[in-house]
Amino acid sequence: MQRITRQDVERTADLARLSLTEAEIVALTRDLDRILEHADQLKDLDTESTVPTAHAIVLPTPQRADEPVPGMDVESALANAPLREGSAFVVPKVIEGEES
């Protein structure tokens, strides 16, 4: 049974803004399908009394005190910006409200 279709790969690539060649699509469809097949083996096990592992380490959540430190140097913050004006990043016009 095929678990991953070509359409799944194309849609996921689109959501992730990845552009894939024909050869990559074929290979990824096959590889992802085999990964899921591998994971499916777990279904054969009895996990009734097993607590799901969300994380490999059992530790209390590391937390820090609410103490602010000054922001980083503005020039460093903007060093990678292809375009800037004053201390703002500049990007091509975004249509308001398109996302979130």
Add this chain to the structure above:
Amino acid sequence: MSVDPMERYEAVIGLEVHTHLKTRSKLFSPAPVRYGDEPNHNVHPIDLGMPGVLPVLNEKVVGLAIRLGLATHSRVNQRSVFSRKNYFYPDLPKGYQISQYDEPIVSKGWIEIEVPTDSGQPAAGEKKRGETPKERRRIGITRAHLEEDAGKSIHDAAVAGADDTHIDLNRAGVPLLEIVSEPEMRSPEEASAYLRALRSILRYIDVSDADMEKGQFRCDANISLRRRGESRLGTRTEIKNLNSFASVEGAIKAEIVRQAEILDDGGEILQATMAYDPQRGRTRILRLKENADDYRYFDDPDLIPLIIQDEEIEAVRADMPELPDEKRVRFQDEYGLSAYDVGVLISSRPLAEFFEQTATACGSAKSAVNWITRDLMKELNERGVDVGELAITPEMLGALIRLVDEGRLTARSARDLFPELAEQGGDPEAIMRVRGLEAVSDPGVIDGSVEEVVGANAKAVESVRAGDDKALNFLMGQVMKATQGKADPTDVRRRLVERIRG
């Protein structure tokens, strides 16, 4: 067909509120949380999504989220999980927002709102003025989860020019609670009442300043309509980014009208994300949800699930300030105040505290509430400020009230003095002495004035004898004038009546 769509349809409204948490640093980075600074001055490599950085949870937000959970009768989940919500937008440098998905920190609670009894029902003829019976209703809270805010996109052409958008990441990473209600509101007024009640709670428990103008309290509204009597839900739309109470009410009204028109014509509501244009009072479709949002949530591998121990919840509970509803009940019981007066006093925690301190200072809750709901509220409304911004303190108001209650200062002089005291503060007794405003209580002085006025106004005196109260008021005014308003009006009236009618 009738003009009011609410006669045919019932609106089903749910709200999502994003509220900034009151912290000094960000949710996962130590950069400062500040408003109004130059762009990108409060950022940390974590906020910029630099490679190799690790987010570390700010411990303060955990306590604040627990507070909200307790204040909304919700369950505080002992285990919650941070997930990545993936989408691409220029003000989201990492390409994902750290949020919570299927295991939020708070779930299943409620708050109470106060609404007119017939709220959400079709209007039954002319409403009577002045009499709106109110009832208290519970609105369910589905969940509340922690997440980081995105940066800010500045589209304004005056700043960014016609072809560009500016990106400011000072807001990126600021801690938020997203509070999701059950779809249990039935009218724009109920939605607004819910938001006000929620904002009041957030401020009382010091979880958020919830200043809408600073974008600290933002709302999305989900709305669907169904024919009255129908139990199935209609298709809903979501209006994004409502940033004032007026726009929440306006947007919901406009969307009800839009959906009703489509349904009246036999049309179908499309699931969509909407924007509201307050200038035109209309909603418009931003994007259709044919392709349901696919954020590919998954647990953030950088963050371990958040585990909260019972002791931590109990410690927060022990430290909880009194909530607005608890204060309401206590003020009514303890001070015997009217529902209206209590409503004014508890509208903000600083005002409620000002009242209690004034009552203690002057020894009379009744006098304190009168001065606060009348004179103090007038000053606050006229100046558009909060009580903490005025120079007057509860001790000063208490002293002023005591002078009046002891008959040393007339109510009129005190009221004349009030605006100055509100603005500059000071010791009411000292000001009274310096200005020579002490009430005239020497019977000899008052009787002297009465005698003088009676002698000079024979005609009016005749009228008073004939039972004319207007003439009596006139004579009283004359005596008050002669004593420069420093005599007690009740005393003056009594003496005048005795002198004339014997």
